[in-house]
Amino acid sequence: MQEVKLVVEEASYISILPITGQVNVIEPDATVTKLDVGEILILPVASQVTLPLTNPYEAEEITFLHVSIKTNEAAVSGHGQVVAFDLASLENQLFSLNSVCNTTAYPFAISLGRFDGRKEAFYPLKNQQSTLFAFVVNGAFELEGRLLHAKDGLALWNTPQIELEALSNQAIIVTVELMNEQR
Structure with a gap:
């Protein structure tokens, strides 16, 4: 083992x-x-x-x-x-894991998405003072004008929402929004 x-x-x-x-x-x-x-x-x-x-x-x-x-x-x-979570619920959208948790007391929000090529999504931050970290598990994405490949990460702050576009099929991304008290 x-x-x-x-x-x-x-x-x-x-x-x-x-x-x-x-x-x-x-x-x-x-x-x-x-x-x-x-x-x-x-x-x-x-x-x-x-x-x-x-x-x-x-x-x-x-x-x-x-x-x-x-x-x-x-x-x-x-x-x-x-x-x-049901993997089908991740198709072509960012799915909030916090929405299926028993508590909303976490000072962060985790979302996952699996996208077909050229599919887009928007993620409105819960708090404009939050910091958002995105990590590409598989494939490639354009995130706020930046090209990200598998195992790339990007942190963003002072933005009300993010826009992403999958550049490959079966592209998987994880986002973590840290609420303002975590900065």
Whole structure:
């Protein structure tokens, strides 16, 4: 079994999104959370915690996206939340994962989208003071006049909305809007 240890130096919300395969997350209370494609874990974690992430497959590689969003120590109580989503709901639009969460108390909003070539989308920021980070998982996009390929990221601020266009088929993008108190 392959394992990566994620060291969380500051209190954070940790999000784990499997891209291929399954990833097992061993939470601070020793609970093992098994995540498959079509799920994301949002986990509040205190500072100075190590999270083991394991690949349950002997001979297969997995890939996953990990996003850490710093928060204050008081916000890290409770367990992680697994949010399942239907991949069809991502077709040619940005789908807000927060819309299917049990709580809207997060100081950030995560959206995913899978686009056919030449399809466009707009994302109005919830707060004009927010910072938005976009990460291309697969394919290519033009985002606010900038060309982004797979594994490229871009941060934007002081903008009321973003416009994106997929430049390839099956292009996948993740956006994270950090509300103004996170800047």
